[in-house]
Amino acid sequence: MSRPIKNFVFGILMEIGFGIFLLLAQLLLAYVFSLSL
Amino acid sequence: MKSILWEDWKTVFHYTGVCLFFLSFTLLIPVVAAVILKEFNTAVDFSFGFLSLFILGLLFRLLFQPERDASWLHGLCVTALTWLLATLVIALPYYLSGHFNSYLDACFDAMSGLTTTGLSIIQQMDHLPLSLNLWRHILTFIGGQGIIVIALIFLPPLGVGFKALVGEGKEDRLIPSVKETGKAIWMISFIYLGIGTALFWVIGKMAGLSSFWSLFHGVCMFMSSWSTGGFAPQSINTLYYHFPLFEAVCMLFFILGSMNFGLHFYIWFKDKKELFKDIEIKSFLATLFFCLLLLSLGLVRSGNYSQPAALFRKGFFILLSGHTSTGQMTIYTTQFLNQWGDLSLLAVMLAMVLGGASGSTAGGLKGIRIALFFKSILFEIRRFFYPQKAVLIEKIHHFGDRIIEEKLVKSALIIILLFVLMHLGGAIAGMINGFGFIPSLFESISAGANVGLSCGITQASMPNSLKVVYILNMWLGRLEFTSIFVFLFFVFRSIFQLKR
Numbered sequence: 001m002s003r004p005i006k007n008f009v010f011g012i013l014m015e016i017g018f019g020i021f022l023l024l025a026q027l028l029l030a031y032v033f034s035l036s037l
Numbered sequence: 038m039k040s041i042l043w044e045d046w047k048t049v050f051h052y053t054g055v056c057l058f059f060l061s062f063t064l065l066i067p068v069v070a071a072v073i074l075k076e077f078n079t080a081v082d083f084s085f086g087f088l089s090l091f092i093l094g095l096l097f098r099l100l101f102q103p104e105r106d107a108s109w110l111h112g113l114c115v116t117a118l119t120w121l122l123a124t125l126v127i128a129l130p131y132y133l134s135g136h137f138n139s140y141l142d143a144c145f146d147a148m149s150g151l152t153t154t155g156l157s158i159i160q161q162m163d164h165l166p167l168s169l170n171l172w173r174h175i176l177t178f179i180g181g182q183g184i185i186v187i188a189l190i191f192l193p194p195l196g197v198g199f200k201a202l203v204g205e206g207k208e209d210r211l212i213p214s215v216k217e218t219g220k221a222i223w224m225i226s227f228i229y230l231g232i233g234t235a236l237f238w239v240i241g242k243m244a245g246l247s248s249f250w251s252l253f254h255g256v257c258m259f260m261s262s263w264s265t266g267g268f269a270p271q272s273i274n275t276l277y278y279h280f281p282l283f284e285a286v287c288m289l290f291f292i293l294g295s296m297n298f299g300l301h302f303y304i305w306f307k308d309k310k311e312l313f314k315d316i317e318i319k320s321f322l323a324t325l326f327f328c329l330l331l332l333s334l335g336l337v338r339s340g341n342y343s344q345p346a347a348l349f350r351k352g353f354f355i356l357l358s359g360h361t362s363t364g365q366m367t368i369y370t371t372q373f374l375n376q377w378g379d380l381s382l383l384a385v386m387l388a389m390v391l392g393g394a395s396g397s398t399a400g401g402l403k404g405i406r407i408a409l410f411f412k413s414i415l416f417e418i419r420r421f422f423y424p425q426k427a428v429l430i431e432k433i434h435h436f437g438d439r440i441i442e443e444k445l446v447k448s449a450l451i452i453i454l455l456f457v458l459m460h461l462g463g464a465i466a467g468m469i470n471g472f473g474f475i476p477s478l479f480e481s482i483s484a485g486a487n488v489g490l491s492c493g494i495t496q497a498s499m500p501n502s503l504k505v506v507y508i509l510n511m512w513l514g515r516l517e518f519t520s521i522f523v524f525l526f527f528v529f530r531s532i533f534q535l536k537r
Contacts, residue, residue: 004306011305012228015296018312019289022322026329026357030349033333034342 041531047101049114049527054097056119056188057126061090063179063187064127071168079134079166086130093126110523117516117524119184124148124512127176134169136160138497141504148508150176151184152515153398155267155364155489156507158497162272167253170270174257177266178230180515181294181398182222189219225301226263229293233259236286244280258283262290265399267364267489274366275354284350287365288357295321295361295393299436316433317394317404324407325360328388332356335380352381355490360388362400364489373492374476382492386479389488390460400487400514402456406449408433413446455518459485459510466506467494485510 064087071080107115124147131143142158149156150173159165179187234255241251257270271277275287293301300318303311312318332352342348354367373382392401416431423429431441463481468474472494480494484507495507513521 007309008305011309012232014309014312015293015301015304016232016289019292022292023285023288026353027345027349029326029329029333030353031345033330034337034345034348 040534041527044104045111045527046531048103048105048107048111049118050097050101051103052107052111052115053118053122054094054099054101056094056115056184057090057122058094058098059188060119060123060179060184061087061094063175064090064130066175067130067168067172070171071166074167076166076168079130079168082130082133083168083172085133086127089129090123090126093122110527113520113523114527116185117520120151120512120516123184124151124508127151131169134166136162136165136169139501141501142497145504145508146173147176148511149489150266150268151180152487152511153177153181153264153266153362153400154484154487154511154515155261156484156491156495156511157268158495158499158504160497171253171257173268174260174266174270177264177268178226178260181264181266182226186219186222189216221302222298225298225305229263229290230256230259233263233286233290237283240280240283240286244278244283254278258287259290261365262287262363263294263398265291265294265361265363265393265397265487267358267366269365273369276367276369281346281350284354284367288354291357291361291363291365294363295397295399297394297396299396300394303436311436314434316408316435320404320408321360321394324388324391324404325357328356328360328384328391329353331384331387332381335378335382335384339376339378339381341376341378341381356385356388359385359483359488359490360391360393362389362392362486362488364483366490370491370493373479373490379475382475382479385490386482389482389486389490390456392486402453402486405433405435406453409441409446409449410453412441413450416441452517456485456514459513459518463506463510466503470500470503480507481510485514487511487514 064083067083068080068087071077071083124144127150128140128143128147131137131146132140136159137143137146138158138160145156145158148154155177162170234252237255237258238248238251241254242248246254254270257268258275260266261268267274269275269277275284278284297315297317300311300315333348336342336348336352342351351368354365357363358365373385377385390402391407392403393399395403395405412431412433416429419431420429432438433441460478460482463485464474464478467477467481472480476492476494479490479492482488483490484495494503
């Protein structure tokens with residue numbers, strides 16, 4: 001795979017990873033909030 | 038002040054015709070889909086819609102030849118007029134389908150789709166022809182990227198190019214060429230269309246849908262989520278699926294869809310670190326966390342969703358849906374007022390007001406304006422801690438470091454103020470029609486910020502005057518006032534000149 005294509009694919013994966021991370025962080029928050037509030 | 042001449046009108050009409058002409062070809066998609074699915078009545082309805090828009094665009098294009106170079110005034114007027122005329126014509130096949138009580142209802146749904154709002158007053162949604170249902174979602178996909186963006190791609194140099202694009206809320210040039218910027222926006226959306234549809238298809242199969250239905254729901258739900266639209270193929274929206282993974286993927290695409298197209302482009306082709314530096318991402322994370330905290334306090338203390346999974350799937354889903362201006366729902370509309378309580382509703386309203394990123398498919402105030410607002414407050418406070426003669430410079434990071442200038446803050450504050458006035462105006466209209474303050478404000482914000490969450494006011498039986506107010510709010514909110522105000526001023530000034 002050429003470098004620009006690698007960069008491009010990695011860019012998409014990074015964005016999706018960021019989205020998933022944000023969802024997991026919210027799930028964790030939901031646990032923390034429901035236990036502590 | 039310069040006079041408005043007939044030549045100005047000819048320039049505006051010509052380029053509006055160009056945009057409508059190219060937009061008309063998108064109406065061939067539901068025609069083809071209807072023929073394949075053997076929904077011939079719907080095929081006839083959409084053929085009529087296609088011909089109407091095609092002829093209108095062609096007539097405007099040929100009858101009115103521009104005799105002067107397009108200015109900012111023309112570009113902004115073209116955007117406002119194109120969005121208005123497109124709504125009026127696209128509503129025709131909707132009305133002919135028999136699923137709307139009146140032409141006004143059809144216009145409401147067309148404007149809601151184009152502006153990616155997601156409020157709907159359609160009748161018997163669960164029995165819609167599939168091609169019509171598919172088109173409603175394609176319309177949000179088109180509206181999310183922008184009508185002007187379509188025209189830019191197919192055209193040789195469009196005289197109004199960048200000026201009309203700015204009127205549509207896409208201010209960042211991804212590439213120096215405006216035409217290439219248009220292409221890049223569509224490329225990003227189509228790549229995610231492939232990824233998203235495949236993902237939804239797999240999850241749909243896991244949820245028990247057949248291959249065909251997984252594909253149909255997958256395409257529709259991707260377009261709805263990515264475009265931060267909020268429509269769904271079924272009347273009970275995302276609640277229909279009852280499948281946590283399906284909801285999680287919707288949330289993933291709300292987030293990605295509410296990011297600036299420029300940021301996607303930057304991450305893919307330039308600098309990946311921009312994801313962690315961009316002020317709009319930081320602003321979004323800060324406001325999201327604050328709203329989540331408020332919502333959790335409201336929901337958990339009032340005894341709703343005490344289980345973490347329920348809090349995430351109902352509460353956080355709705356909040357994220359509101360903050361990204363999507364409007365998909367995993368609860369019934371009546372639950373907002375009957376169960377959620379004032380604090381939770383306030384959190385959702387605040388999230389809806391704030392919205393997604395600039396230059397994205399999302400509505401609302403936008404992250405950059407919120408960041409500018411808070412940065413300017415901090416700047417005013419900081420000034421007292423330095424000598425009087427010190428020159429202070431405040432910066433934000435948005436595709437590189439930018440110095441915050443006074444005119445940038447002023448323009449952001451004006452738009453924020455106009456949004457607040459529009460939301461209050463919509464709330465007053467709701468109260469005049471007999472609804473309470475909270476539901477009126479909620480629904481007004483939802484329409485004006487192009488969200489689509491509803492607490493029950495939006496239905497076919499609501500007063501016509503309120504439908505008109507919400508249509509105007511959706512139009513104003515999507516184009517962020519400037520182009521519409523300029524267009525109205527253009528019209529009134531022309532009339533005033535004629536009278537003189």
